[in-house]
Amino acid sequence: MAEISFSDWQKKLVFVAQQTKQAMDKNRPFVRCGCQKKLWMQNAYKCLYCGEWYCKECAEIHFGKTVAEYRAQHPVAVLTET
Ligand SMILES: [Zn+2]
Ligand SMILES: [Zn+2]
Numbered sequence: 001m002a003e004i005s006f007s008d009w010q011k012k013l014v015f016v017a018q019q020t021k022q023a024m025d026k027n028r029p030f031v032r033c034g035c036q037k038k039l040w041m042q043n044a045y046k047c048l049y050c051g052e053w054y055c056k057e058c059a060e061i062h063f064g065k066t067v068a069e070y071r072a073q074h075p076v077a078v079l080t081e082t
Contacts, residue, residue: 016051023053033058 004012019031023041031044031053045059046052052062060066 012050012052016053019053020051 015034022031023029023044029041031039031041033039033044033053033055035055035058037055037058039053039055043055044053045056047054047059047062054062056067
């Protein structure tokens with residue numbers, strides 16, 4: 001993961017806190033990705049490391065690999081998927 005500055009981390013923490021608040025909403029739980037796309041929770045991907053939620057496209061960039069690339073590298077994962 002690329003180095004990010006302290007102020008960037010602070011911005012990210014605020015952003016992730018906003019997302020968490022949206023996700024906890026009982027009536028309309030959703031998160032807004034950093035790209036402004038609005039995501040229902042079942043379409044959102046949470047980063048294990050920084051806690052931020054992403055849409056599929058941004059998750060692929062953030063996690064450093066597309067789903068297609070992962071499956072090509074891990075063929076067994078395709079077989080065990082339901
Ligand atoms: Zn992350
Ligand atoms: Zn996005």
